[in-house]
Amino acid sequence: MTQIQHAHGTRASDSAEPAPWWRQAVVYQIYPRSFADADGDGLGDIAGITSRADYLSALGVDAVWLSPFYPSALADGGYDVADHRDVDPRLGTLDDFDTMLAALHARGIKVVVDIVPNHCSDQHVWFQEALRAGRGSPERERFVFREGTGPGGEHPPTDWLSAFGGPAWHRVADGQWYLHHFAPEQPDLNWDHPDWREDFVRTLRFWSDRGVDGFRVDVAHMLTKDLTEPLPSQAELDAMPKDGLHRTIDRDDVHDVYAQWREVFNSYDPPRTAVAEAWVSSDRIPLYASETSLGQAFNFDLLIADFDAEQFRRVVTHNLELAGRTRSSSTWVLSNHDVVRHATRYGLPAPERRPDGEPAVKHGMEWLRSGGTDPRLDRDLGGRRARAATLFMLGLPGSSYLYQGEELGLHEVADISDGERQDPSFFRSGGEDVGRDGCRVPLPWSREGVALGFGEASPHLPQPSWMADHAVEQQSGVPGSTLELYRRALARRREWQCDEDLEWLPTGREDVLHYRRPNGWEVVTVFGDADHAVSRPVALLSSDDAVGSRVVPPQTTAWIAPSRTD
Structure with missing residues (x-):
């Protein structure tokens, strides 16, 4: 039976006003220290981002999100912020930031910056x-x-x-x-104190006045805490229901903070946007995505799902319904700076899940601990599935978040020596948790050079030799490359954009998903190992081995062009 899923109240045709830019934007996450190094010190910087503005424009993204670039001792990759209203001198200056912002805005690219309000650096x-x-x-x-x-x-x-x-x-x-809920160098802030509330309002206005378009709010669910004595034990904390009254996590009173922030956002024309990083139960997500709070919240359900048709359909249906409750739009993400890249996750054996469906966010940790030798990684399969999952995601109503390097088909880097690691989770766990360095290795821009085009000096994290085959210059203009697939997909996504509705179509197979957008744009994903026939010609395929114009191969997503304009 056909099922229709509506994102209630979000249809562009409901109002004469154009929909806000963020509702169906493609946002490209930049981890600044690993994107591009302009000054040759081995660390990516703001000028490096400016130097790649044309690359971002050609890719076709609507916005970039910058992970922290603030002054920091780098105890946690920049998330230990010493000054929320400045640029780390190793990454540049405020003038460099303004130049970058102008370069991106001139190309029609919005800029979202990370804000870290739960903690600061011990150097603050x-x-x-x-x-x-x-x-x-x-x-x-x-x-x-x-x-x-x-x-x-x-x-x-x-x-x-x-x-x-x-x-x-x-x-x-x-x-x-x-x-400190994170590293010792990251003391938690007391959000009952008015100084922090006033200071962060100043921070929001400081960046908004410079022209920043929005904010990604780090661990948005952890700011407010009930620390009245006696304090509970860890076991008592773990047993507390996450119902808005928990002592330290996802408290209802955190939205008093965000209501004040919303007033700040709405005082600008156009209003500044915000998206919450809130690892909370799905029924609590709408609180962060409401119009009186941050306005949008990440859903990480696709990120923690296996490459599985039933899981993907359940995730999409549920999260569009959640978005409809708040008149927000959903967000979709497959990789970011905190998890094993999805090309690698999909190339490893599927994790055994507990009866409670424990998320696979740490899927790949055993592989990382082995240095990438056990279990065996099927790189080709992982890459093929990653491309299929990405095209599936990019067709969905809502905003899509891409992580730097996924457009190059990059895998996680496993072979990093203990002496080269930087992630505090590695050191604090005695090496049991290998950490997140493997997804933060600097990007390869060219096949040659000490840093593969990233810069003129050895990069702050080592690049394995296989990265040269994924370099931008190696893929640019090459039919069938992952980079060209992303470029074509983002161009057509922008051309075919329509109302935020989705209709599931029957396929007769449990391993195939088929949905249609209101203008007739169709997306078909084959999760299994057999071809699937479609009734209309395919316009775009995630794989380059189509056996016919109306056949979708295994582990592949096909886009079928709209039949009408919206």
């Missing part, structure tokens, strides 16, 4: 003031300081664990402890 001026001020001082009230337990307070206040491994408390010289 306010944290250094707190260390100097001592116990009971107003400066320490901006953070979460507590006395320890045991004789002389030598033990942490609680047994809470950090997301990167080890205790979530760190002791300072005078004996007090401070809370």
